[in-house]
Amino acid sequence: xxxxxxxxxxLLGAVVVSLCSGDINVSPGVVFVTLVGSxxxxxxxxTIVNTLRLPRVCLAVTVGAALGLxxxxxxxxxxxxxxxxxxxxxxxxAGLAAMLVIVQVSNVHENTLPLLTFYGALLTCGAIxxxxxxxxxxxxxxxxxxxxxxxxxxxxxxxxxxxxxxxxAMRAMIWVAGSLQDAGWVKLGWxxxxxxxxxxxxxxxxxxxxxLVHSDNVARALGQRVNVVRSIAILAIxxxxxxxxxxxxxIAFVGLAAPHMARALVGYEHRNLLPASAILGAILLVLADLxxxxxxxxxQVPVGLATALIGAPFLGxxxxxxxxxx
Amino acid sequence: MADQPNGLGARALTMSYGGASPVIEKLDLSVMAGKFTAxxxxxxxxxxxxxxxLGRLLRPTSGAVLLNGEHVNTFGAKRYARQVxxxxxxxxxxxxxxxxxxVGQGRYPHRTLLAQWTQQDSAAxxxxxxxxxxxxxxxxxxxxxxxxxxxxxxxxxxxxxxxxILLLDEPTxxxxxxxxxxxxxxxxxxxxxxxxxxxxxxxxxxxAIRYAQHLIIxxxxxxxxxxxxxDAIIEEVLAQxxxxxxxxxxxxxxxxxxxxxxxxxx
Numbered sequence: 001x002x003x004x005x006x007x008x009x010x011l012l013g014a015v016v017v018s019l020c021s022g023d024i025n026v027s028p029g030v031v032f033v034t035l036v037g038s039x040x041x042x043x044x045x046x047t048i049v050n051t052l053r054l055p056r057v058c059l060a061v062t063v064g065a066a067l068g069l070x071x072x073x074x075x076x077x078x079x080x081x082x083x084x085x086x087x088x089x090x091x092x093x094a095g096l097a098a099m100l101v102i103v104q105v106s107n108v109h110e111n112t113l114p115l116l117t118f119y120g121a122l123l124t125c126g127a128i129x130x131x132x133x134x135x136x137x138x139x140x141x142x143x144x145x146x147x148x149x150x151x152x153x154x155x156x157x158x159x160x161x162x163x164x165x166x167x168x169a170m171r172a173m174i175w176v177a178g179s180l181q182d183a184g185w186v187k188l189g190w191x192x193x194x195x196x197x198x199x200x201x202x203x204x205x206x207x208x209x210x211x212l213v214h215s216d217n218v219a220r221a222l223g224q225r226v227n228v229v230r231s232i233a234i235l236a237i238x239x240x241x242x243x244x245x246x247x248x249x250x251i252a253f254v255g256l257a258a259p260h261m262a263r264a265l266v267g268y269e270h271r272n273l274l275p276a277s278a279i280l281g282a283i284l285l286v287l288a289d290l291x292x293x294x295x296x297x298x299x300q301v302p303v304g305l306a307t308a309l310i311g312a313p314f315l316g317x318x319x320x321x322x323x324x325x326x
Numbered sequence: 327m328a329d330q331p332n333g334l335g336a337r338a339l340t341m342s343y344g345g346a347s348p349v350i351e352k353l354d355l356s357v358m359a360g361k362f363t364a365x366x367x368x369x370x371x372x373x374x375x376x377x378x379x380l381g382r383l384l385r386p387t388s389g390a391v392l393l394n395g396e397h398v399n400t401f402g403a404k405r406y407a408r409q410v411x412x413x414x415x416x417x418x419x420x421x422x423x424x425x426x427x428x429v430g431q432g433r434y435p436h437r438t439l440l441a442q443w444t445q446q447d448s449a450a451x452x453x454x455x456x457x458x459x460x461x462x463x464x465x466x467x468x469x470x471x472x473x474x475x476x477x478x479x480x481x482x483x484x485x486x487x488x489x490x491i492l493l494l495d496e497p498t499x500x501x502x503x504x505x506x507x508x509x510x511x512x513x514x515x516x517x518x519x520x521x522x523x524x525x526x527x528x529x530x531x532x533x534a535i536r537y538a539q540h541l542i543i544x545x546x547x548x549x550x551x552x553x554x555x556x557d558a559i560i561e562e563v564l565a566q567x568x569x570x571x572x573x574x575x576x577x578x579x580x581x582x583x584x585x586x587x588x589x590x591x592x
Contacts, residue, residue, distance in 0.1 A: 079418075204439060211431050217414040220383050222487070223407030223435035268422040 001272070003265050007279040011061070014286040018057045021290070023298055024048060056183035059191065060289045060303070061282040063180075063244045064254055066195040068281025070240035071255030072262070072274055073202050076209035077233045078139045084255040085241035087143055088234065091250035092150035092157070093124025094242065095176050098249070099157040102172040103164040113175075114190040114246035121242035124149060129234055137227060138216075178251035178304020180289050187247045194243030199278070201236035205229060206270040251304045253311025254281050254288075333359045333523070334380060334410065334491055338389035341375050341547075348387060349375045350547040357491070362517045363525045364538035368568055372547040373527045374495055380525065381412030381493045407435035411484040412493035419468040425479045426464045429454050432486030454485035457520070458512065474505030481512065492516070494526040498533070506530070510537040531572075531585040535559060543567060555583050 019031045026034075026045055034041050034049040070085040078087065085091070097120025101113050129137075132145040157176070161169045174181070202209075208229045212219045216226050244251065262276035285303065292306040335356040342348040350372040357363060357380075365373045378384045379391055382398050391398045398406060411432075419428075432454065433447045455461045458478045468476060477497060484492060497513070498506040514537050516522045528534045534541055534555075541558040543551040545567040551558045564572040564585065571588040578584070 207434065207437070210427075211434055213420050214418055215414065217378070217383050220403070221381055221407065221412040221414060221484075222431065223402075223404035225403050263422065268420050269427060 001266070004275070004279070007265075007276060007283070011279055011283050011286070014283055014290070015057050015061065018060070018286050018290050019049060019053050021294065022048065022053065055185055055188055056180050056289070057286060059180050059183040059188050059247055060285045062188060062191045062195060063248045063251065064258075064282035064285030065278040066191060066198070066240040066244040066281070067251060067254040067285070068258035068262070068277035068279070069195075069199055069202055069274060070237045070244070071257075071281070072259040072270070072277040073205075073209070073233050073237050073240070074255065075259050076213050076270065077230050078143055079213055079215075080139065080143065081260070082256070083143070085237050085244075086150070086250070086252065086255065088146045088237060088241075089124035089128050089150045089153065090121040090238065090241045091245060091252075092153040093120040093122075094118070094245040095250055096120055096153040096157045096160075098175050099160045099164075099172050102175060103160055103168045110184075110186045111190075114187060117249075118190070118194060118242045118246040120153075121245055122238050124153060125234060125238040125242075129231065137230060174302055175249045177302035178249040178307070179302040180248050180292075181300055181302070183248075191243045191247035194239045194246065198236045198239030198243065201232055201239070202274055205233060205236070206274055209233075209270040210268075249302075249304060251285065251307055253307040253314070254284050257311065257314050258284060332394055333357055334391070334393050334525075336376075336380065336389065336391050339376075339379060339386055339391060340388045341372070341379055341384060342387045348547060350379070352389065353547065353549060355542070355549065357523060357525055358540045359523050360517065360521050361523065361539045362514060362537065363523075363540040363542060364534035365525060365527045365542050365544065366529070366531060366534050367544035367550075371544040371567075373544050375547075376544070377412070377493050377495050377525065377527050381410060382406050383412065383414075404435040407487060407489075409489050410491045410493065411487040411489040413480055413484045413495065413497060415496045415499060419476070421467070421469060423468050424464070425455070425460055425466055425468060425471070425482070426451065428468060428479055429460075429482045429486050432483040435487060450486050450488055454482040457485055457516065458482040472505070473501050474508050477501060477505065477509055478512065481509070485516075490521075491523045492525075494524070496527050496529065499529065506533065513537065531559070531564075535583050535585070536577075559583055559585065 016028055016031070020026050020028055026049060030041060030045055031049055034046050067085065074083040074085050074087060075081060094117040097116045098113060101116050105112065128142060128145050128149055132141045161172060164172065208224060211222055211224060212226065212229060219226050241255065258277045258281035259273065261280050262273050266272040266276045288306040288310065289303045292301040292303045295301065333356065336353055339350060339353045340348050341350040353376065365377060367373050375384065379386060382391065382401070385399065393401070393409060429451050430447070433450060436447065455464060458481055460475070460478055460482050463471065463475060463479070468479060471479065498509050501509065510533055513524050513526060517524050539554070541553065541555060542549055543558055543563060550567060551560065551563045559574055561572065561574050564574070570590070573586050573588050575584045575586065
């Protein structure tokens, strides 16, 4: 499809621009030679491209794609255009875990924070499923329980931050804002190991999402085991969004916006919608990160702030459109 | 009758929601194969619950729904959906969904997890579009269609399931009179031309009499009257079921009956 070709092209462009620009600009040609690793390149350029910018842009691409997939899945199973992975308490749960780790543990191993934040996300997700399932799962009940639990864990995180030493609280706040700042291959590994199984699961469920968006009864009448599909989908969201949060902290807006943009481009069927959301999520996050790095340079704004700043007007636009169409 | 091994039926079926008193209690039913059956009765009589139970959308509290003598809970979900399709009322239509894509979703129970779309799937979709005269709307988004066309598209979707039994929960509600007639004629045609077994929950007594060959009148979770219009539609039964006086007259426009509420004294 031509749309996909265009999307890949935009993503490639965004990645190249992101690799080239920074406090020290590197020309695309030098970037290419550095990546291939064959030519004579200065040690400084090589360090900048290979150890600073490349892991960062890779992290932005994978986290953005994971959030796009998780958002599309959440909107399908919750049947709500305002749904995003954060509604299932994933960000809040991960945030609480991160706050605990950053404030309580003095010398954090590189793998500890991603691991524990992912556990935090998974645990909240499981708790929501369990609590909402007591009286029969409905999309609305999942959302309400998710919002409630999200508020609770958010309050817990704030409580810890209030009594933490200022330096720790500061570091935690940067994490909670969502940041690609100290991107590295270890974090990227977390996103990939968690995100790929999640992506496989949602790819297998694409056709199921197409019929589940109508209503439980329609899906059931067609022979779908609705609760099985829903629980696998929630597991997939936990893997995708949990992986994203483990790699970059909670990043708002991408999971909400990417599916809507994708829907406008490729229509309604999930076998197109899912890949389009993934690419769009990647594009959004690479661009947001570029904006976060460059607008106030040399100050680096957390990327989560950039996405939130773009996200708020978009949300307003979405509500306005929903109202227009009744 | 209920032990009859062929076709769809219910034996001592009891349905209840939560711990509340049952909506349907010990109901026996045997659906007439190859006929159009109308399920009628006042609000809350259990007719929607019954059709959901027959469609395997709700689990019986006790008793059983049987298909060809087999307990429907022993069927896999998809296997049942290849034999019995059911159209639910007021389903949402996602924006941008085309008629063809919707009808294609009717192929869900015929497809396995990794199976590609096949020639048979395409052929089934084409047949369903033809039967419902929706061929020319194939690429139209559902939200651009009129109420009647929309409902025909949904019927095409369940026809693409290629089942021999079709259940419909209030297929004409929310439609104006012209579209109601259009849908009922279509169902009638599917029964007479394709030999489908159709059971539909209807609200309008006169439409049920005219278009269905078999009527089931329910009240308080029980079947109170069943048979052809002449056998099932009795003034005393209607008065008892609906709680108002309803006159039954010969239809002046042809064979059949006409029901009309009698004026109440004020």
